[in-house]
Amino acid sequence: MAALRVRPPGGPRAVGPVWFGLAALIAAAALLPIASLAWIAAGADGGHWQHLVDHVLPVALSNTVVLLAGVAVIVTGVGTACAWLVTAFEFPGRRTLGWALLLPLAMPTYIVAYVYLDMLHPIGPVQGVIRAVLGYDSPRQFRLPDLRSMGGAIFLMGCVLYPYVYLTMRALFASQSRRLLEAARTLGEGRWGAFRRVAWPLARPALAVGLSLALLETLNDIGASEFLGINTLTVSIYSTWVTRSDLAAAAQIACAMLVAVAGLMALEAHGRRHQRFGGSRNQDGMTPIPLRGAWAWAATVATAIPVVLGFAAPAAYLLVDVVQRLMSGQHLTLNLYNGLRNSVGLALGVSTLVVAGGLVVAWTERRVSAASAPSTWLTRAASVGYAVPGSVLAIGLLAPALAVDRAWAWITQSPGLPLMNLGAILVGACCIRFMAMSTGSIGAGLSRIAPEIEQSARLLGETHHGTLKRVHLPLLRPALATAALLVFVDAMKELPVTLLLRPMNFDTLATVLYGEAARGAYEEGALAALAIVLAGLLPVAWLARTQFASHTRRNPSP
Amino acid sequence: MKPIHRLIATALLAGFGAAAVPAHAQNAGEVTVYTTREPALIQPLLTAFTSRTGTKVNTVFVKDGLLERVKAEGNRSPADVLMTVDVGNLVDLVEGGVTQPVKSRELASAIPQQLRGVDDQWFALSLRARVLYADKDLALKSIHYEDLADPRWKGKVCLRSGQHPYNTALVAALIAHDGEAKTEQWLRGVKANLARKASGGDRDVARDILGGICDVGLANSYYVGQMKAAKEGTDARKWGDAIKVIRPTFDNPRSGTHVNISGASVARHAPNQAGAVRLLEFLVSEPAQALYAQINFEYPVRKGVALDPIIGSAIGDLKIDSLQLAEIARHRKQASVLVDKVGFDQ
Numbered sequence: 001m002a003a004l005r006v007r008p009p010g011g012p013r014a015v016g017p018v019w020f021g022l023a024a025l026i027a028a029a030a031l032l033p034i035a036s037l038a039w040i041a042a043g044a045d046g047g048h049w050q051h052l053v054d055h056v057l058p059v060a061l062s063n064t065v066v067l068l069a070g071v072a073v074i075v076t077g078v079g080t081a082c083a084w085l086v087t088a089f090e091f092p093g094r095r096t097l098g099w100a101l102l103l104p105l106a107m108p109t110y111i112v113a114y115v116y117l118d119m120l121h122p123i124g125p126v127q128g129v130i131r132a133v134l135g136y137d138s139p140r141q142f143r144l145p146d147l148r149s150m151g152g153a154i155f156l157m158g159c160v161l162y163p164y165v166y167l168t169m170r171a172l173f174a175s176q177s178r179r180l181l182e183a184a185r186t187l188g189e190g191r192w193g194a195f196r197r198v199a200w201p202l203a204r205p206a207l208a209v210g211l212s213l214a215l216l217e218t219l220n221d222i223g224a225s226e227f228l229g230i231n232t233l234t235v236s237i238y239s240t241w242v243t244r245s246d247l248a249a250a251a252q253i254a255c256a257m258l259v260a261v262a263g264l265m266a267l268e269a270h271g272r273r274h275q276r277f278g279g280s281r282n283q284d285g286m287t288p289i290p291l292r293g294a295w296a297w298a299a300t301v302a303t304a305i306p307v308v309l310g311f312a313a314p315a316a317y318l319l320v321d322v323v324q325r326l327m328s329g330q331h332l333t334l335n336l337y338n339g340l341r342n343s344v345g346l347a348l349g350v351s352t353l354v355v356a357g358g359l360v361v362a363w364t365e366r367r368v369s370a371a372s373a374p375s376t377w378l379t380r381a382a383s384v385g386y387a388v389p390g391s392v393l394a395i396g397l398l399a400p401a402l403a404v405d406r407a408w409a410w411i412t413q414s415p416g417l418p419l420m421n422l423g424a425i426l427v428g429a430c431c432i433r434f435m436a437m438s439t440g441s442i443g444a445g446l447s448r449i450a451p452e453i454e455q456s457a458r459l460l461g462e463t464h465h466g467t468l469k470r471v472h473l474p475l476l477r478p479a480l481a482t483a484a485l486l487v488f489v490d491a492m493k494e495l496p497v498t499l500l501l502r503p504m505n506f507d508t509l510a511t512v513l514y515g516e517a518a519r520g521a522y523e524e525g526a527l528a529a530l531a532i533v534l535a536g537l538l539p540v541a542w543l544a545r546t547q548f549a550s551h552t553r554r555n556p557s558p
Numbered sequence: 559m560k561p562i563h564r565l566i567a568t569a570l571l572a573g574f575g576a577a578a579v580p581a582h583a584q585n586a587g588e589v590t591v592y593t594t595r596e597p598a599l600i601q602p603l604l605t606a607f608t609s610r611t612g613t614k615v616n617t618v619f620v621k622d623g624l625l626e627r628v629k630a631e632g633n634r635s636p637a638d639v640l641m642t643v644d645v646g647n648l649v650d651l652v653e654g655g656v657t658q659p660v661k662s663r664e665l666a667s668a669i670p671q672q673l674r675g676v677d678d679q680w681f682a683l684s685l686r687a688r689v690l691y692a693d694k695d696l697a698l699k700s701i702h703y704e705d706l707a708d709p710r711w712k713g714k715v716c717l718r719s720g721q722h723p724y725n726t727a728l729v730a731a732l733i734a735h736d737g738e739a740k741t742e743q744w745l746r747g748v749k750a751n752l753a754r755k756a757s758g759g760d761r762d763v764a765r766d767i768l769g770g771i772c773d774v775g776l777a778n779s780y781y782v783g784q785m786k787a788a789k790e791g792t793d794a795r796k797w798g799d800a801i802k803v804i805r806p807t808f809d810n811p812r813s814g815t816h817v818n819i820s821g822a823s824v825a826r827h828a829p830n831q832a833g834a835v836r837l838l839e840f841l842v843s844e845p846a847q848a849l850y851a852q853i854n855f856e857y858p859v860r861k862g863v864a865l866d867p868i869i870g871s872a873i874g875d876l877k878i879d880s881l882q883l884a885e886i887a888r889h890r891k892q893a894s895v896l897v898d899k900v901g902f903d904q
Contacts, residue, residue, distance in 0.1 A: 051895055051898070054899075055895075055898040055899050055901070056898050059901070059904060121765070121769065122766075122769040122770070122771060123765070123768060123769040138770050139769045139770045139771065143769075143771070146754055146755065148754070148755050148757050148758070149755070227757075227758075228757070229719065229755045229756070229757025229758070229903065231903060231904070238622070239721050241622070241623075242622045242723075243721050243722075243723060243726060243894050244891055244894050244895075245625075245646075245650055245891070247626065328789075335597075391622075394623070395623065395626065398623070398626055398627060398630045399626075399630045401630075402630040402631055402632070403630075405634075406632060406634055409634060415634075416634055416636050416829075417631060417634050417635070417636065420631070421636075499619075499620065499621045499622070499623075500620060500621075500622070500623045500627065502618065503618070504590060504616040504617065504618050504636070505616055505617060505618075506618075507597075507619075511619070514621070515596045515597050515598070515619065516596075516598075
């Protein structure tokens with residue numbers, strides 16, 4: 001029998017040099033673009049900064065704040081209300097709508113912007129119908145307010161980003177002990193009171209997590225903001241770089257913005273702190289209360305609206321457009337097939353590496369830190385890539401990555417830029433970008449595994465790595481699957497990093513779509529957009545089933 | 559190997575394998591083009607080059623960051639030819655130190671002096687004019703760019719973002735012609751005349767004219783060809799049929815219409831310099847210039863190449879503004895600062 005080696009918990013020695021080294025390398029790689037940006041920013045001359053402060057930044061900052069606030073309101077309201085309706089009540093279509101509410105995750109914000117701009121244009125179908133109903137002839141007599149405004153942007157982002165809040169809130173509501181709620185009801189609270197005073201305070205940490213993800217996505221977005229003419233901080237970083245050719249000033253704005261993002265991440269970490277023992281403990285889910293009559297149908301309609309606005313309407317519009325084009329004789333070109341192959345290949349490669357990397361970091365974190373808190377410096381460092389907008393990340397990464405490439409080429413005596421040509425730089429940059437998703441999900445999954453299980457394994461003579469392989473990995477499968485699926489969906493939609501860092505002759509669906517949209521010609525753009533949405537749909541549906549199947553199974557039948 | 563290590567190794571291989579499938583390094587004899595132009599505009603020309611010379615062309619379409627990428631790649635960069643639009647971007651490439659001068663009689667004879675960079679470091683390959691789209695029933699025959707600030711156009715003007723390079727180049731030209739103070743006044747006047755926010759694209763100007771949102775707008779000449787040549791019944795065709803095109807000039811009576819260029823340079827560390835020059839020479843040859851005219855609806859730089867008939871009838875021959883392109887490039891940053899100062903896009 002192997003000797004019991006009782007080590008004091010924590011410290012780098014607990015995990016061995018290889019794992020610690022790997023995890024530190026991943027964290028360092030994730031910090032590289034930020035360091036590079038700070039370096040570039042430091043090299044700026046102050047001349048342009050004054051102009052930016054006078055004319056550009058105040059507007060960009062206020063636009064960003066208003067956009068974030070508006071999106072936060074919509075996303076919280078819609079996500080929480082839908083999550084509550086779906087878990088607490090029984091109404092027709094509840095089961096389908098339960099997972100359908102996740103579908104907007106498959107819709108990139110820039111596709112939604114481009115579709116709605118088309119749909120809601122004064123000479124488009126929707127306004128045409130409205131005019132016909134009201135008896136007007138032309139848009140000169142009557143037209144709805146322009147979608148290209150702050151209100152339009154808030155509406156669109158809210159429609160597409162509420163699933164982040166919905167996901168976390170639903171997971172929380174479904175696992176709440178019904179006894180707490182029943183106790184509240186017996187003490188005289190009505191349905192609304194039970195929600196407000198019992199369910200809601202318990203839900204706040206989950207809300208913080210979902211909300212910060214949604215707001216980070218909003219902050220990072222550049223495609224939709226550009227289409228809609230909203231000058232956010234991210235857009236102004238980009239335009240400072242491109243139209244004023246002032247990379248240093250752009251880097252300065254980016255660094256300033258990262259400070260704000262650090263605040264958002266602190267919010268998320270604060271929310272996570274109280275989530276230590278969520279999930280698989282002795283929980284009875286709630287039994288949904290059946291609704292009757294008008295209330296039941298009202299609930300169905302209320303939960304169906306976000307699905308329609310965020311997914312069904314844009315998807316249907318794209319589908320109709322594609323069918324029309326195919327019927328009018330346009331056929332799919334080789335470029336589109338290549339784009340599809342490259343998109344899927346990139347997404348698969350990135351999600352595999354990111355899940356593996358996330359596992360390394362989360363596992364090392366757990367071994368190194370004494371407590372079972374999922375977030376300390378290693379995980380946070382690795383997660384920072386998600387907070388940086390894709391375009392900013394790409395700029396920051398360009399110089400150091402190519403320096404590494406040149407060094408590698410010199411060491412291996414190969415011509416040209418081997419890593420760039422291999423696509424390794426693109427894959428690496430995407431991994432840095434999405435690492436946060438897997439470290440977060442896997443870290444949370446690890447923290448839900450009670451330490452007693454691991455301690456039992458160790459007592460029975462298994463090594464650290466043996467427990468990882470035989471105890472933790474099987475228990476982590478849902479978390480690993482969730483992480484892989486989320487990263488796959490996001491990698492399929494990825495645009496700015498690909499545009500800057502791709503090797504020769506390499507197109508993804510997103511770049512095909514962008515090229516067409518930028519030209520104002522939508523021939524293959526609609527096909528590419530539909531392909532992106534479809535490819536994102538399968539993982540989202542799978543995610544929904546794995547996440548929610550376990551919840552429904554846990555509900556004991558009365 | 560322990561199973562967990564095997565798993566990790568497989569994952570790494572899978573990751574690199576999947577990403578490595580389409581990419582390859584450049585072989586000798588191939589030419590690599592880094593370009594900011596949308597793929598569909600360039601591809602027919604490159605395909606024609608390949609079929610004529612048998613040389614394979616690799617492409618990397620970089621939307622923004624061409625200069626940064628080539629700079630970062632340094633002397634190992636596989637780029638042979640750098641293609642972009644807007645004279646300001648070409649000048650930036652030269653000033654960024656990533657181009658080299660080219661001595662070619664063919665290029666020097668085909669391209670006029672003012673459409674080549676100092677020292678032949680960049681070459682214009684085609685021209686596009688910034689013209690006025692107007693409602694086809696509007697009683698308007700000619701206009702000066704400066705007239706758009708006139709209050710009679712209040713609520714009738716559509717434009718894309720003032721910060722877009724096509725517009726900042728025009729503003730730079732106005733600064734060169736009329737001075738900064740007058741141009742600032744002009745920007746404020748035009749902003750007051752906007753029918754909707756300055757955003758969207760050039761084709762949206764035509765679409766909004768059809769929709770009755772505005773009566774006039776500034777946009778590039780090649781979209782006219784694209785729209786009017788589109789299939790009957792498509793949206794693009796409807797927009798094209800709703801507009802007529804007027805060639806504006808500046809207040810200065812000796813001025814012409816503002817143009818910008820698409821152009822190319824040979825990269826400083828080009829592995830295949832001879833191939834790069836051959837590609838450029840092909841692009842200014844008659845068949846390629848004819849393609850520029852017919853497929854892209856642009857104005858060729860080479861004399862004697864016919865315009866596309868649609869462009870010829872809808873717009874006509876250009877009287878190109880005499881302002882040196884280098885002047886426009888010089889004032890570009892100033893123009894961008896002015897657009898911000900006026901808050902044109904808010």
